[in-house]
Amino acid sequence: MWSETFPVCAGRRQSPINLEYFSIVNRKFPPFLFSQNFEEYLLFTLKNNGHTIVGELAPQTPSSIILELTGGGLPGIFQFTNFHLHWGGSPSEGSEHTINALHGAGEAHFVFTNPITKQIAVLAFFIVISADQQQSAWRSYVDNAVTLIHEGIQVPFITNLMQLMETENNFQDFWRYDGSLTTPPCTESVICE
Known part of the structure; x- marks a missing residue:
């Protein structure tokens, strides 16, 4: 029904998709490179946006805090x-x-935007329930x-992005495809990984 209000939601490259082990083309990419601030505990704002709970850098974050992603075959520099x-x-x-x-x-999405081209890249990770979930980032x-049961409510939140993106393979093995944002406005030409 989203396409009635957002026509792009009926596009040809919409996410999410079913990823199949036997339908992939293997490729090699250079490693992802994360700016050093990804390793630091930073202040974010968690907000109920009506679809989910979104974490964004707090407005008072100093401009010296840079969260950039390069490498991995991405075309240019992408900012968190x-x-x-x-x-x-x-x-x-x-x-x-x-x-x-x-x-x-569950599925965690980390959204990045190229400030020059405005292209979007999303790093997505599957959430696995484990016995050690009390220690999970x-x-x-x-x-x-x-606690954020109403749209628009927000709270401060301190976290370390690299701990949230913790992965067993250290970003070495991943799927990539050209897709879209999974909620309106369903923007296409998103690099999904």
Whole structure:
């Protein structure tokens, strides 16, 4: 129904998709490079935007704090825009993307924008429920997110982006495709990884 208000939502390169192990083309990319501020604890604002809980750098963040992503075959320098999480009613249906038609418990998106071309890149990670979830970097996010029950409400949130993006393969193995934002305005030409 989104396409009735946002025509792009009926486009040809819409996300999410089903990722299939046997339908991929293997390619090599240079490593992703993250600016050093990704390793620091920074102040963010968590806000209920009506679709999910979005984390953005707090407005009072000094201009010297730079969160840039390069490498990985990306065309240019991309600056951090926001992070957010998608989840469902059970651990078997929370992710937007699927792998061989199977959902993950949830899916974290880290959105970046090239300030020159305005192209968007999204690093997406499947959330896996584990016995050690009390120690998860996402625990504090969830504890704050559940308080934001009305659209527009926000709270301060301190976190380390690299801990949120913790991955076993250190960003070496990933899928890439040209897709879209998964909610309106459903902008296409998004690099999805």
